[in-house]
Amino acid sequence: MGNMKLTLKVWRQNGPNDKGRIVDYPVNDVSEDMSFLEMLDVLNDDLVRKGEDPIAFDHDCREGICGMCSLFINGEAHGPGRGITTCQLHMRKFKDGDTIYVEPWRSTAFPVIKDLATNRSAFDRIQAAGGFVSVNTSGNLVDGNAVPIPKDDADKAFDAATCIGCGACVATCPNGSAMLFTAAKVSQLSLLPQGKPEAKRRALAMVEQMDKEGFGNCSNTGACEVECPKGISLEHIARLNREYLAAVVTQE
Amino acid sequence: MALDSKIPPGPIDKKWTYHKGHMRIVAPANKRRIDVIVVGTGLAGGAAAASLAEMGYNVKAFCFQDSARRAHSIAAQGGINAAKNYQNDGDSTYRLFYDTVKGGDYRAREANVYRLAEVSANIIDQCVAQGVPFARDYGGLLDNRSFGGVQVSRTFYARGQTGQQLLLGAYSALMRQVGKGAVQMFDRHEMLDVVVVDGKARGIIARNLITGEIERHGAHAVLLCTGGYGNVFFLSTNAMGSNVTAAWKAHKRGAYFGNPCYTQIHPTCIPVSGTHQSKLTLMSESLRNDGRIWVPAKLEDAQAIREGRKKGSDIPEADRDYYLERRYPAFGNLVPRDVASRAAKERCDAGFGVNKTGEAVYLDFGAAIERYGKLQANVLKIENPGKEKITELGRAVVSEKYGNLFDMYENIVGENPYDHAMKIYPAVHYTMGGLWVDYNLQTTVPGLFALGEANFSDHGANRLGASALMQGLADGYFVIPYTVGDYLADDIRTGPIDTKRPEFDAAEKEVVDRINHFINNKGTKPVDEFHRRLGKVMWDKCGMARNAQGLQEAIAEIRQIREEFYRDVRVTGKANEFNQELEKAGRVADFLELGELMCVDALNRNESCGGHFREEYAEMEGPQQGEAKRDDANYAYVAAWEWTGDAGKANLHKEPLTFEEVKLTQRSYK
Numbered sequence: 001m002g003n004m005k006l007t008l009k010v011w012r013q014n015g016p017n018d019k020g021r022i023v024d025y026p027v028n029d030v031s032e033d034m035s036f037l038e039m040l041d042v043l044n045d046d047l048v049r050k051g052e053d054p055i056a057f058d059h060d061c062r063e064g065i066c067g068m069c070s071l072f073i074n075g076e077a078h079g080p081g082r083g084i085t086t087c088q089l090h091m092r093k094f095k096d097g098d099t100i101y102v103e104p105w106r107s108t109a110f111p112v113i114k115d116l117a118t119n120r121s122a123f124d125r126i127q128a129a130g131g132f133v134s135v136n137t138s139g140n141l142v143d144g145n146a147v148p149i150p151k152d153d154a155d156k157a158f159d160a161a162t163c164i165g166c167g168a169c170v171a172t173c174p175n176g177s178a179m180l181f182t183a184a185k186v187s188q189l190s191l192l193p194q195g196k197p198e199a200k201r202r203a204l205a206m207v208e209q210m211d212k213e214g215f216g217n218c219s220n221t222g223a224c225e226v227e228c229p230k231g232i233s234l235e236h237i238a239r240l241n242r243e244y245l246a247a248v249v250t251q252e
Numbered sequence: 253m254a255l256d257s258k259i260p261p262g263p264i265d266k267k268w269t270y271h272k273g274h275m276r277i278v279a280p281a282n283k284r285r286i287d288v289i290v291v292g293t294g295l296a297g298g299a300a301a302a303s304l305a306e307m308g309y310n311v312k313a314f315c316f317q318d319s320a321r322r323a324h325s326i327a328a329q330g331g332i333n334a335a336k337n338y339q340n341d342g343d344s345t346y347r348l349f350y351d352t353v354k355g356g357d358y359r360a361r362e363a364n365v366y367r368l369a370e371v372s373a374n375i376i377d378q379c380v381a382q383g384v385p386f387a388r389d390y391g392g393l394l395d396n397r398s399f400g401g402v403q404v405s406r407t408f409y410a411r412g413q414t415g416q417q418l419l420l421g422a423y424s425a426l427m428r429q430v431g432k433g434a435v436q437m438f439d440r441h442e443m444l445d446v447v448v449v450d451g452k453a454r455g456i457i458a459r460n461l462i463t464g465e466i467e468r469h470g471a472h473a474v475l476l477c478t479g480g481y482g483n484v485f486f487l488s489t490n491a492m493g494s495n496v497t498a499a500w501k502a503h504k505r506g507a508y509f510g511n512p513c514y515t516q517i518h519p520t521c522i523p524v525s526g527t528h529q530s531k532l533t534l535m536s537e538s539l540r541n542d543g544r545i546w547v548p549a550k551l552e553d554a555q556a557i558r559e560g561r562k563k564g565s566d567i568p569e570a571d572r573d574y575y576l577e578r579r580y581p582a583f584g585n586l587v588p589r590d591v592a593s594r595a596a597k598e599r600c601d602a603g604f605g606v607n608k609t610g611e612a613v614y615l616d617f618g619a620a621i622e623r624y625g626k627l628q629a630n631v632l633k634i635e636n637p638g639k640e641k642i643t644e645l646g647r648a649v650v651s652e653k654y655g656n657l658f659d660m661y662e663n664i665v666g667e668n669p670y671d672h673a674m675k676i677y678p679a680v681h682y683t684m685g686g687l688w689v690d691y692n693l694q695t696t697v698p699g700l701f702a703l704g705e706a707n708f709s710d711h712g713a714n715r716l717g718a719s720a721l722m723q724g725l726a727d728g729y730f731v732i733p734y735t736v737g738d739y740l741a742d743d744i745r746t747g748p749i750d751t752k753r754p755e756f757d758a759a760e761k762e763v764v765d766r767i768n769h770f771i772n773n774k775g776t777k778p779v780d781e782f783h784r785r786l787g788k789v790m791w792d793k794c795g796m797a798r799n800a801q802g803l804q805e806a807i808a809e810i811r812q813i814r815e816e817f818y819r820d821v822r823v824t825g826k827a828n829e830f831n832q833e834l835e836k837a838g839r840v841a842d843f844l845e846l847g848e849l850m851c852v853d854a855l856n857r858n859e860s861c862g863g864h865f866r867e868e869y870a871e872m873e874g875p876q877q878g879e880a881k882r883d884d885a886n887y888a889y890v891a892a893w894e895w896t897g898d899a900g901k902a903n904l905h906k907e908p909l910t911f912e913e914v915k916l917t918q919r920s921y922k
Contacts, residue, residue, distance in 0.1 A: 002526075015829075032666075033525040041530055041780070048778040048833060053824055056832055058318060060491040062531045064660065065416055066322040088663045113462055114830040121439065124319050128431035132424035135381045137303040137729045139371070144380040145338065148392025158385035158410060161417060165321055188383065195383045 002031025004096045008043065010055055011103040016111045022101075032092035036079060037062060037069065039091055040102075057116040064088040064229065067164030070171070071116055072103040077168035077227040085166060085229045105171035109178070109214045120167050122213035123181060130205035131185040133194050153191050160188035162230040169224035169232075175216030180224040182210050183240035184232050190243055200247035207244055255508070255892055255907045258690040259363040264913050265345070268367045271691070272734055276741035283308035286740050287749065289456055289471040290314070291443045291498050294323035295415075295721060296704025297477030298422035299728025305434035306425075307733060309740075312469055313426065313435050314458060316442045316493055316835075321423045324479055324491040325724060328415025329536035329657065331397065331407035332721040334372040339396055343404040345369045352719060353914045355401040355588050356684070356712020357862035357882065359511070361890070362913055363691060364709045371730040372722050376408055378729055382421040386410050399717035400537055401588035401921070407718045412536050412656045418721055422728070441467070442835065443498045444763045446474060446505045446700060449755045453505075453700035457756070457763045461835065464828035466763055468756050470749030473699045473736055476502055477728065480683035480705040482515070484843045484850065485795070486787025488680035489521060489534040495839040496846050499687050499706050507695035508892035508905060510688035510708030512846065513854035516715055516863050517796050518681035519545075519592035522664055523612040532679040533664055535615070536657055537717040540585045542620035542650065543674070545592070547604040547613050549573040554604045564606065564614050564673045575599055583921040590714045590863045590880075591921060593678035597796050598878070600677070607675050616673035621646035678796060682720060684711045684863065685853075688892040688907070692735035693727060696892075699739060703727035708890065713862025767827050770837045775822040779836040782817040786810060786840070786847055794851050799867040803855040807848055807900060814844040848899040853891055856904065859883035876918060884916050 006027045013020030027043050034042070037059050044054035060068040064085040071086040073079030079089045094100065102116065110118040135141075161184070169180035186203050189195030195202070218237060225234045260271040278286065286309050290301040293315040301313040315323060337343040348369035353360055376394070380386065387395040387409050396405040410417040429435040438458065445457040447468075455470035481496035482488035503509045520535045548554045549571050556562035575595055577584045587595075596613050599605070606612050625646025629637040637645070647670055651658065661669045687695050687702035689709055694701050704724040711719065793806035817840070825831040860869040860880035869881045888909045893902040 031526055031528060034528045035530070035664075038528045038530050042528060045778050045780060048822060048824055049776070051822070051824065054833060056830060060317055060322055060493050061324060061327045062492055063327055063489075063533050064663075065327050065413065066317070066324070066491060067319075067326075068317060068322050083659070084663055088660070090663065090666070092666055117830065119462075120318060124321075124427065124430070124437070124439070127321075127424065128427040130431075132428040133381065133383045134428065135378075135425075136306045137299070137378060137425070137733065139374045139730060141374075141377040141381050144336070144376040144386075145393050147380075149388055150392050151388050151390050154385050154388040154392075157383075158387075158417070161385050161410075161420065162413060164416075165319065188385065192383050192385065194381055 002029060002034070004030040004032065004091065004094065006030055006094065007099040009099065009101045012055070012115050013112050015114060020112070030091050032090065034091045035062065035087055036073070036089040036091065037087050055116065056114040059087055062087040065164060067166040070105050070118065070166060072105065072171060074101050077172040078229055083229060083231055105167050107170045107176040109176065110167060110170065122215070123165050123167065125213060126178065126182055126206055126209045127185065129209035130202040133189060134198060147193050149192060157188045157191040160184045160191070160232065160236050163232055164230060166229065168227045168229060170215060172223045172227040173216065174221060174223065175219055177218045178210050178213070178215040179218035179237050179240070180228060180232055182206050183236040186243055187236035187239045190239065199243055200250065203240060203243040204247045204251070253696065255688070255905055256690060257361060257907055258692055260691065264362060264366045267363050268370055275734055275738040277737045278740050278744060280308050282744040284310070286310065286743055287312065287471040288736065289469060289474045290477060291456065291475065292323060292477035292479060292706070293320035293423070293426065294325035294477060294479060294704060295419055295422055295724030296728040297475070298323065298419065298426045299725050300475055300477060300703055300732045301435055302422060302425035302429050303729055303733045304736070305429035311429070311435040312438060312471065314438045314441045314443055316440065316461065318440055320426055320437060320439060321420060323419060324494050325419045325721070326416045327491065328721055329412045329534060330399065330538040331409035331414045331718040332375065332418060333399070333406050333718045334376045334408055334722065335369055335406060336373050336376060338394060339405045341404045343406050347404065348372060348406065350914060351402045352710070352716060353712065354919060355716040356714050357880070357919055358712065358884070358888070358911065358914070358916050359861050359909065360710055360712030361909060362911060367731065368710050368723060368726050371726045374730055375722060375725045379418055379421050382425060384410065384417050384421040397538055398541055398586065400540060400586045400592070401583070401716045409538070412538065412654060415721060418725065422725070444838065445501045445759045447756050447759045448505050448697060449753060452698045454749045455751060455756065457759050462830055464826070464831065466760055468751040468760060470751045472740055472743040472746060472749065473701065475701045475703060475732065476687065476706050477703045478706045480686065481843070481846055482680045482683050484786065484847050485680040485790045486783050487524065487529060487532050487791070489518060489532050492531060495842065497839050497842045499702070500842040500846055502687060502695065502697065502700055504895050506697045507700055508688040508894050509685070509849060510890050510892050511685035511853065512850045512893065513794070513857060513864050514684035514713050514862060515680060516589055516682040516684060517593040517678045519589055519596055519678050520615060520676045521679035522661065523607055523675055523677040524609065533660065534681060535661060535674065535676055537589070539615060539654060539657065542653070543585065543615040543617050544574055544619055545576050545585055545613055545615055546572045546574045547599045547606060551603055554606060557606045558608060558610060573604070580921045587921045588714055588716060593796055594865060596678055612675040612677045614673040615676045617650055617669070618673065621650055624649035682715055684708065684713060684715055688890065692738065693732055694735070694739065701732060701736065703732055713864055766838065767834065770821065770823040770834060771827050773821055773823065775820040777820050777822060779821055779823065779833060779840050782813055782821060783840045783843065785813050786844055789813070790847055790850070794854055797865050797867050798854050800855060803851045806851045810844065810848045810851065811900070817841070817844060845899040849893060849902055852900060852902060853893065856891060857887055859887045875922065876920065882918070
């Protein structure tokens with residue numbers, strides 16, 4: 001075990017209808033090699049031994065790719081550090097004696113389930129509205145190399161496709177907008193020949209669903225790009241806007 | 253019950269075609285009257301749920317995560333194999349089949365493996381059509397790289413995030429069906445039992461993880477696509493939530509468990525840093541394309557490094573032992589995973605480990621950076637580039653290929669892997685064992701199917717890199733859509749399954765009783781404590797090397813932990829709320845039974861094969877000294893275990909493996 005002592009100020013909320021409050025927890029013996037979530041594990045272990053309710057938080061892969069972990073740490077989505085998720089944040093980023101605020105994603109569209117866990121199903125519904133290529137499973141498609149795709153396009157599509165759907169963009173946006181998330185998918189598919197036929201319809205449908213879910217509007221603050229653990233660029237929002245505008249103009 | 257693998261007749265390359273032509277199918281109008289439950293939404297489950305809904309079945313899909321997109325397939329890094337032969341390097345369906353059977357140390361079913369190789373090319377086409385952004389070359393065509401245990405380049409990839417991209421492809425297909433109402437999606441739901449009616453799987457009992465409500469869901473067939481059980485070791489590269497519960501409950505309802513002892517220990521993971529460790533992180537096998545693995549050749553150097561008196565870079569070339577290149581010149585650093593892992597353990601056990609715990613070896617990119625730097629200088633027509641320039645150019649190339657992995661390493665370890673060789677050590681990664689299935693992917697319970705890592709079928713005793721993604725998608729997209737129809741053809745007149753039947757009552761009561769036991773138990777220790785203890789026993793005695801005495805001890809220790817667990821576990825909170833401790837308790841309870849069965853299986857198999865290495869069964873002399881020694885005369889079979897009420901007293905059933913295409917030989921990578 002390590003030798004850092006910390007004070008955590010953690011948001012506790014017993015369900016969506018509870019008012020919620022910040023509770024203080026001292027944590028001792030924190031090692032700099034621990035991940036942030038491992039530090040919470042240590043705290044929870046202690047709480048359970050005392051018969052207290054452990055802090056609920058979402059997490060799964062713990063290697064920065066599943067998108068399940070969240071946490072607003074000292075006012076930043078996924079905490080200090082760029083290009084990482086909370087599970088990749090290690091305690092060497094903190095100092096002995098630090099006080100750390102830990103809160104859930106805050107957004108109307110992401111209601112709190114318990115403590116730090118929120119419901120992000122709105123993202124699934126945006127995806128279901130049009131985030132796909134309409135192709136059925138078939139063993140008779142054209143060969144994967146039948147349509148060459150310029151490397152630059154493939155690379156850009158990949159950059160957009162690395163979105164992990166964690167919701168940091170929404171949590172960090174002053175308007176609670178889901179534009180970066182939505183744009184990443186629209187952009188990925190519109191950059192590829194396979195996604196082009198449905199590009200307009202997709203942009204319209206996904207934006208419509210996004211609005212329906214109660215996400216705010218985008219006012220180009222750029223905060224989302226800064227906090228995105230995968231570095232998804234604002235360029236994709238620009239591409240979504242172009243696709244959307246073209247779709248609206250040519251709509252029948 | 254005698255095991256019938258239902259392998260179709262005919263020559264190996266005609267079996268699947270013959271079978272597809274002779275299976276029964278369900279007419280489109282009748283598919284609308286049939287319900288199918290898919291548990292798990294990874295590559296196998298996501299692909300199956302989407303494909304079956306496209307065909308017209310009513311699908312209910314379940315996952316414990318908050319979204320279908322988070323299933324652990326997402327974390328696969330390196331790539332997916334397919335016999336496309338785009339590189340014109342001699343690849344073919346047959347060669348992929350052969351490599352997989354050999355890589356699995358001749359413990360897989362030939363017919364299944366051939367089918368897997370056969371449909372592999374379709375997978376790439378399907379994924380490209382869905383908009384999966386695979387890596388491409390400047391001509392716009394798909395790029396490939398090489399993986400362990402093979403001598404061709406057949407691995408397709410999307411930087412170090414291939415699993416993510418393939419899963420998001422399957423997820424998008426699934427969400428398209430959700431949008432249409434063809435799939436009802438139940439996220440944050442955990443399956444806690446299978447319901448068997450008149451000998452057939454007819455539904456599941458699931459817990460809504462947000463409200464704690466226990467739900468009954470009926471269906472004409474149940475597909476388990478619930479992944480592997482590597483978390484029985486507590487520390488593994490699996491996600492924290494990955495568990496065996498669905499498969500284990502199925503086992504207790506009559507599904508045989510196949511080869512539970514076959515575990516894959518991946519050679520290149522970030523070493524354990526302390527007792528707080530919650531999981532281990534993989535560094536993709538693709539790194540072995542360019543990284544060279546070594547330890548110091550002299551014990552005193554290794555000791556100096558461990559004590560911090562020397563660094564890896566202080567050791568001159570002549571004093572380094574590139575032990576894989578030395579022992580296996582033909583395959584070098586790209587030997588299969590089981591071989592590479594054991595070789596690392598052998599060196600560390602001999603005292604050559606290079607970190608504080610003595611359990612780490614170097615994975616060094618120095619040579620690759622220099623080689624790529626020189627090549628790049630030629631490309632850019634830089635004359636007489638200095639050493640610094642070469643390093644700079646080389647780093648850029650390495651970063652383009654593996655940048656995200658290097659970043660991940662630096663985040664965790666706090667050391668830059670461009671300047672200092674990475675330190676790696678083997679960790680539990682994948683389980684080849686799983687529910688026994690026949691050629692149709694059906695378990696021994698009619699109507700209950702198992703796909704992907706959850707079944708035992710395609711990888712024998714060791715899986716080759718980039719084959720897990722291939723199998724998950726093959727099962728989900730291209731196998732189950734055919735084979736489930738053959739089974740469901742009898743159900744077109746059954747009508748909806750009545751969930752008020754007594755079988756549902758009984759199953760639900762068992763689930764509720766188990767939950768109440770945990771909630772009401774007056775214990776003192778958290779679930780994780782028992783899980784860690786189980787994991788340590790499994791790693792020490794049923795891990796990379798096993799022996800009869802250790803396995804017998806392990807069985808006794810696991811039984812002891814299990815007894816203590818039920819007596820002394822403390823689960824806080826209530827049953828009818830979001831309760832993560834309760835979720836963990838149920839999963840660990842099942843691991844505590846499975847762990848024992850794994851040891852029983854490992855003890856029964858008196859040979860070494862693939863990931864199962866029994867110390868008593870190794871070559872003692874000759875050119876293969878120290879390598880695994882199979883016993884084909886006595887153990888060329890699948891061990892399928894039947895639950896009898898006690899994990900230690902499971903009944904063994906044997907499915908003999910016959911090899912008509914591939915000649916059984918000792919696996920040699922020398």
